[in-house]
Amino acid sequence: MALRIWASSTANALRLSTATTPYFSPLSRCFSSVLDGLKYANSHEWVKHEGSVATIGITDHAQDHLGEVVFVDLPDTGGSVTKATGFGAVESVKATSDVNSPISGEIVEVNTKLSETPGLINSSPYEDGWMIKVKPSNPSELESLMGAKEYTKFCEEEDAAH
Amino acid sequence: MTSSFNYSTHLIPPRPITTQSTQRPTSQRPTASHHTTTEPNSSLQQTNKRRCKCYDMYKQVVPFAEAWSWQKSIVEERKLLVDGNEDGLDSLIVVQHQPVYTLGTASSEKNLNFDIKDSPLPLYQTERGGEVTYHGPGQLVLYPILNLRFQKMDLHWYMRALEEVVIRVLFSAFSLKASRVEGLTGVWVGDKKLAAIGIRVSKWLTYHGLALNVSTDLSPFSQIIPCGIKDRGVGSIKDLLRGSNRPSSTSGYHDEDDGKLIDIAHESLLKEFCEVFQLELCHQSISILRSPDR
Numbered sequence: 001m002a003l004r005i006w007a008s009s010t011a012n013a014l015r016l017s018t019a020t021t022p023y024f025s026p027l028s029r030c031f032s033s034v035l036d037g038l039k040y041a042n043s044h045e046w047v048k049h050e051g052s053v054a055t056i057g058i059t060d061h062a063q064d065h066l067g068e069v070v071f072v073d074l075p076d077t078g079g080s081v082t083k084a085t086g087f088g089a090v091e092s093v094k095a096t097s098d099v100n101s102p103i104s105g106e107i108v109e110v111n112t113k114l115s116e117t118p119g120l121i122n123s124s125p126y127e128d129g130w131m132i133k134v135k136p137s138n139p140s141e142l143e144s145l146m147g148a149k150e151y152t153k154f155c156e157e158e159d160a161a162h
Numbered sequence: 163m164t165s166s167f168n169y170s171t172h173l174i175p176p177r178p179i180t181t182q183s184t185q186r187p188t189s190q191r192p193t194a195s196h197h198t199t200t201e202p203n204s205s206l207q208q209t210n211k212r213r214c215k216c217y218d219m220y221k222q223v224v225p226f227a228e229a230w231s232w233q234k235s236i237v238e239e240r241k242l243l244v245d246g247n248e249d250g251l252d253s254l255i256v257v258q259h260q261p262v263y264t265l266g267t268a269s270s271e272k273n274l275n276f277d278i279k280d281s282p283l284p285l286y287q288t289e290r291g292g293e294v295t296y297h298g299p300g301q302l303v304l305y306p307i308l309n310l311r312f313q314k315m316d317l318h319w320y321m322r323a324l325e326e327v328v329i330r331v332l333f334s335a336f337s338l339k340a341s342r343v344e345g346l347t348g349v350w351v352g353d354k355k356l357a358a359i360g361i362r363v364s365k366w367l368t369y370h371g372l373a374l375n376v377s378t379d380l381s382p383f384s385q386i387i388p389c390g391i392k393d394r395g396v397g398s399i400k401d402l403l404r405g406s407n408r409p410s411s412t413s414g415y416h417d418e419d420d421g422k423l424i425d426i427a428h429e430s431l432l433k434e435f436c437e438v439f440q441l442e443l444c445h446q447s448i449s450i451l452r453s454p455d456r
Contacts, residue, residue, distance in 0.1 A: 065317070067317075071268030086364060089289065092317070096289060097363040098363065100365070162314045
């Protein structure tokens with residue numbers, strides 16, 4: 001796990017130098033990390049289900065494509081999320097993008113560090129850059145999400161088509 | 163000056179999506195235009211370009227709130243289709259606005275030279291990216307609602323493409339040499355920003371867009387730090403063509419000249435928009451947006 005995170009940070013650091021290239025940079029797309037043990041939505045969010053709580057964030061692939069995140073819009077604790085519906089947003093390069101929840105449930109915690117340090121999403125998308133924690137209302141929704149291998153293939157196909 | 167722009171022509175999207183024609187009644191009923199459909203239609207066979215509905219109000223000064231609500235409603239309808247693995251056509255709304263300040267998601271009050279509760283103009287906190295900006299008459303505002311799955315699923319590319327549209331307009335219609343500034347989204351002539359850009363993306367559907375100063379009265383920009391950039395200014399096509407030293411009030415400049423500039427800019431914007439995004443515009447009646455069943 002630690003090795004993967006290190007690889008992700010290093011890859012991020014390398015990719016930052018190519019992020020200024022406005023057009024196609026094929027090599028960077030191969031290095032996004034995908035972690036085993038998480039589930040993934042096709043809108044590039046991840047879910048980590050541990051006991052009664054699921055943690056949600058956006059993937060390394062997503063943060064890489066966004067570039068430097070300058071602002072994160074998060075909901076309040078106590079609200080609810082619905083599968084495949086937006087719960088927040090991330091802003092980069094004058095473009096603000098919806099973040100969708102992979103599952104439905106009640107928000108039990110929100111990562112308040114992101115308001116001061118939105119860049120955590122870039123530097124640590126699977127750890128310190130987590131966005132919300134949810135109590136799943138329908139745990140079977142997790143089964144329809146992708147696993148690590150499937151998500152990796154999904155990213156490759158999506159990138160290849162563009 | 164503008165090096166060849168690497169925009170994608172229409173690759174097959176990664177997942178099969180069938181387009182369907184709009185449910186709204188319209189005098190021209192756009193048949194679904196998708197490169198995998200087999201529906202015969204003689205006018206479509208003449209072009210490879212996807213169709214884009216155009217709500218063109220370029221001579222009208224429209225309240226910001228109204229245009230904002232049109233965009234949101236078009237996007238919501240389209241998101242429902244996209245969730246069902248279908249889609250409608252792209253849209254483009256072209257307007258001028260009544261004087262207004264708008265803020266983006268991360269906008270800081272520090273970029274306002276007034277108390278936010280005491281704004282000299284109507285002020286809207288929107289869901290687009292970017293900092294505070296001013297919209298007003300003499301400025302052409304374009305709101306493309308595009309599905310980036312049919313373009314390139316890359317926000318950076320999309321911003322550069324919007325800039326490209328304006329750069330081409332300024333050069334081909336006005337012989338003005340404009341450029342990008344790395345790290346500062348927008349279109350610049352020298353150190354003056356002529357066009358501001360700020361967008362929102364939801365399920366790869368874009369909205370908000372760009373604003374080009376044609377003959378805008380720039381004085382409201384002095385009440386803000388436009389787009390949060392302190393040491394650069396804002397310009398307009400009119401000022402650049404006439405020399406910005408002469409204040410417009412003493413120049414004997416006629417309003418009809420402003421009108422001509424707007425006409426020229428508008429025509430060029432639509433042309434370059436179609437070129438950059440490889441779209442074919444289908445002009446729609448504005449009454450569709452204003453009808454009560456929306």
